[in-house]
Amino acid sequence: MxxxxxxxxxxxxxxxxxxxxxxxxxxxxxxxxxxxxxxxxxxxxxxxxxxxxxxxxxxxxxxxxxxxxxxxxxxxxxxxxxxxxxxxxxxxxxxxxxxxxxxxxxxxxxxxxxxxxxxxxxxxxxxxxxxxxxxxxxxxxxxxxxxxxxxxxxxxxxxxxxxxxxxxxxxxxxxxxxxxxxxxxxxxxxxxxEAQVTTNYNHMDENGRRYSLDRLDKQSLGYQPTLDFPITGTDGKIYVVEHKNPSNKVARWRWSKETVEQRYDELVFKYPYVYTKNYEKIDGAxxxxxxxxxxxxxxxxxxxxxxxxxxxxxxxxxxxxxxxxxxxxxxxxxxxxxxxxxxxxxxxxxxxxxxxxxxxxxxxxxxxxxxxxxxxxxxxxxxxxxxxxxxxxxxxxxLFDDDGFINAEVSREKLFDYVYFMETHKHFSPSDEEFLLGVDDGIAYYFFDDEELNFDLLAKIRTRAAAYVIYAANCTLADSELDEFNITFKKIPRDIPKL
Ligand SMILES: C[S@@+](CC[C@H](N)C(=O)[O-])C[C@H]1O[C@@H](n2cnc3c(N)ncnc32)[C@H](O)[C@@H]1O
CATH class of the missing domain: 3.40.50.150 (Vaccinia Virus protein VP39)
Incomplete structure (x- = not known):
């Protein structure tokens, strides 16, 4: 390319x-x-x-x-x-x-x-x-x-x-x-x-739907012997593709033999031509x-x-x-x-x-x-x-200052909303737990700005959930301790989702 x-x-x-x-x-x-x-x-x-x-x-x-x-x-x-x-x-x-x-x-x-x-x-x-x-x-x-x-x-x-x-x-x-x-x-x-249609829909079927008639044979599609076959009409007459110059055939049916057999009822026979119905498109063009x-x-x-x-x-x-x-x-x-x-x-x-x-x-x-x-x-x-x-x-x-830290000008509510939305696609709404972002799908999300994730911090958590995602400045809990309480630690600012 x-x-x-x-x-x-x-x-x-x-x-x-x-x-x-x-x-x-x-x-x-x-x-x-x-x-x-x-x-x-x-x-x-x-x-x-x-x-x-x-x-x-x-x-x-x-x-x-x-x-x-x-x-x-x-x-x-x-x-x-x-x-x-x-x-x-x-x-x-x-x-x-x-x-x-x-x-x-x-x-x-x-x-x-x-x-x-x-x-x-x-x-x-x-x-x-x-x-x-x-x-x-x-x-x-x-x-x-x-x-x-x-x-x-x-x-x-x-x-x-x-x-x-x-x-x-x-x-x-x-x-x-x-x-x-x-x-x-x-x-x-x-x-x-609102398309203006130039077709003249000058026929109407038994249900009141308007249609025009399109000839089944076309001069302009290119000759193909398999699309040049006789069709017996409902009137018993034999219909053939019209070749204006039989020594240089260019016309053909638009439908194959199989399609003619399958959709025979849709054909209209008016000797010497066969037609299909082109219904008015009432829902637009x-x-x-x-x-x-x-x-x-x-x-x-x-x-x-x-x-x-x-x-x-x-x-x-x-x-x-x-x-x-x-x-x-x-x-x-x-x-x-x-x-x-x-x-x-x-x-x-x-x-x-x-x-x-x-x-x-x-x-x-x-x-x-x-x-x-x-x-x-x-x-x-x-x-x-x-x-x-x-x-x-x-x-x-x-969101971040030039050194990659959280910008001090950003309000806590906006920051919490950003982090919670990036995690869950839901908006943050403040609760009576200061550091709780929210609970979604059994997971409680916490954001402790400058604090260390340790047992003292865990003691502050009041919401019971199946699992926890905890943002904090650092973590001194061992991996086994995190696993025991189903905690995922995310380091601030490193793990704050970026776009
Ligand atoms: C051709 S005008 C659009 C006219 C508009 N379709 C209308 O019907 O009024 C292009 C507009 O894009 C604005 N524009 C140019 N650069 C832009 C940018 N970086 N951010 C936002 N708008 C910008 C211009 O100020 C201008 O108003």
């Missing part, structure tokens, strides 16, 4: 593993829900989401900066955002100064896509909007990260119509949306229930990759929609239309799915989740991440204005 190389790649290829874990600090809530809007660099925020959401996100939609080289929009479209530049300097080092904008963009995207891949559920899919500036590069790194076998589609969305008469060369009216499954064999897309109809919206309609919410002036240059994102969600989610957008911009994805839930009575949840300070004034504000509920977070303290 071809693999893309670029300057700085070796520095970022495993960088997602080095990203420090930070806690998320809730700043305020609008209504009550499980939706989240996070202000901060998505690299850090995605890492923060890993303990709770790894393997749980059904649909990711992202619309990263396209790297057009045009800066000065409300967001930086190149990778020259000061925060990203600082990050590149730290990760790639001195050679980072020589990177082209494509190298920089790839360095920025690669570790973020790695984390996104971990968050996807086994039946989930990611949709990535992109234009021709980086589409080819993006495809290659996605093949590497998600697996080329998990590539589902390159959708083509008509974002513009008309205009562009002053363009030199060929005007581009489209953008791409790359679609990858976490695991193609487990990922099933829903039908497109297979989604297609060409998104050109008005029902997918245009960039212009995205802007108008946003302007209507912000005193007639769109605070964002190129928001996506909610119709487009709603369509993607409709084919890639069920009613209880979690949806993630880690380049949230004006919050279109949350708006689309809210609209789709309103349409089908769903209870999808969204998680948005936005780097820029307008995360509150535009992203969250838009979601609030369209009636959405959410908790708003900032990135909080790192």
């Amino acid at each position: 071809p693999v893309l190389d670029w300057l700085g790649k070796e520095k970022v290829i495993n960088h997602h593993l080095d990203v420090p874990f930070r806690f998320l600090d809730k700043k305020f809530s609008v209504g009550a829900s499980e939706n989240k809007i996070i202000h901060g660099d998505n690299l850090l925020a995605l890492k923060s989401l890993l303990p709770e959401f790894a393997g749980r996100v059904k649909c990711i939609y992202i619309d990263p900066p396209y790297n057009t080289g045009n800066e000065g929009w409300i967001y930086n479209d190149a990778v020259n955002d000061p925060q990203i530049n600082r990050w590149l300097g730290q990760v790639v080092g001195k050679e980072g100064e020589d990177l082209t904008r494509h190298d920089k963009w790839l360095c920025m995207m690669y570790p973020r896509l790695r984390l996104l891949q971990k968050l996807l559920s086994s039946d989930g899919a990611i949709f990535i909007s992109i234009d021709d500036n980086e589409q080819a590069n993006l495809k290659l790194i996605c093949d590497e990260i998600f697996g080329a076998q998990n590539f589902c589609s390159c959708m083509i969305w008509k974002c513009k119509s008309g205009g562009a008469n002053d363009v030199k060369g060929i005007a581009c009216d489209t953008e791409s949306i790359l679609v990858y499954a976490k695991n193609i064999s487990a990922c099933q897309f829903n039908k497109d229930t 297979i989604p297609r990759n060409l998104l050109v109809e008005e029902r997918f919206g245009r960039t212009r309609s995205g802007k108008t929609e946003l302007a209507a919410l912000f005193d007639k002036i769109s605070p964002f240059a190129f928001p996506k239309p909610t119709k487009l994102i709603k369509f993607l969600l409709s084919i890639a989610t069920d009613k209880n799915s979690i949806v993630l957008d880690s380049f949230a911009g004006s919050g279109t994805t949350a708006h689309a989740v809210i609209n789709l839930n309103a349409q089908d009575g769903g209870n999808r949840k969204f998680i948005l991440i936005e780097l820029n300070d307008y995360a509150e004034s535009i992203t969250a504000e838009r979601v609030k204005r369209v009636g959405g509920s959410f908790d708003f977070f900032e990135l909080g303290a790192e």
Whole structure:
């Protein structure tokens, strides 16, 4: 498989593993829900989401900066955002100064896509909007990260119509949306229930179901002698494949002899042709990759929609239309799915989740991440204005300090929750036992910050359980003593689970 190389790649290829874990600090809530809007660099925020959401996100939609080289929009479209530049300097080092904008963009995207891949559920899919500036590069790194076998589609969305008469060369009216499954064999897309079908279903069966008739013989499939045989019709007549030029046979039946025998009752005989019934698909059509109809919206309609919410002036240059994102969600989610957008911009994805839930009575949840300070004034504000509920977070303290010890700034409750969640996938709730994290599946979990695990410490334990996991600074009990009480000792900070 071809693999893309670029300057700085070796520095970022495993960088997602080095990203420090930070806690998320809730700043305020609008209504009550499980939706989240996070202000901060998505690299850090995605890492923060890993303990709770790894393997749980059904649909990711992202619309990263396209790297057009045009800066000065409300967001930086190149990778020259000061925060990203600082990050590149730290990760790639001195050679980072020589990177082209494509190298920089790839360095920025690669570790973020790695984390996104971990968050996807086994039946989930990611949709990535992109234009021709980086589409080819993006495809290659996605093949590497998600697996080329998990590539589902390159959708083509008509974002513009008309205009562009002053363009030199060929005007581009489209953008791409790359679609990858976490695991193609487990990922099933829903039908497109609003697809406009051109077939004329001009027959009706005894149950009132409409259908069209498709000829069983086809000129275009390629000749095969085994698919060229006579069939006796229900009227006793003999039906044969029609060859327009018998000396150069190209036609054949679509069904084999066995299939004709097995499904004979489904055939319709109208001399000289045999037909099959093609029933109207009332639950929708297979989604297609060409998104050109008005029902997918245009960039212009995205802007108008946003302007209507912000005193007639769109605070964002190129928001996506909610119709487009709603369509993607409709084919890639069920009613209880979690949806993630880690380049949230004006919050279109949350708006689309809210609209789709309103349409089908769903209870999808969204998680948005936005780097820029307008995360509150535009992203969250838009979601609030369209009636959405959410908790708003900032990135909080790192779990470990620079020397690898537990960061003194981290509250005990957050630390306990982290350790207990990593052990059990359940949240910590305080009890009247100071050092008890919780009891799960017969195992009691304790966390004694600076203490030594010895008999005096065991005397403090009040909960009776089949087994114990005890975190402590060190342990002076012998292995046989640990075994006798069914205790697993975990050393702080060494054995605190890492991501
Ligand atoms: C093209 S815009 C997304 C527009 C969005 N789809 C909409 O409809 O409004 C890209 C967004 O990603 C944000 N962004 C860029 N780098 C980021 C990062 N490292 N972490 C989080 N957000 C980032 C930018 O600030 C910008 O708002």
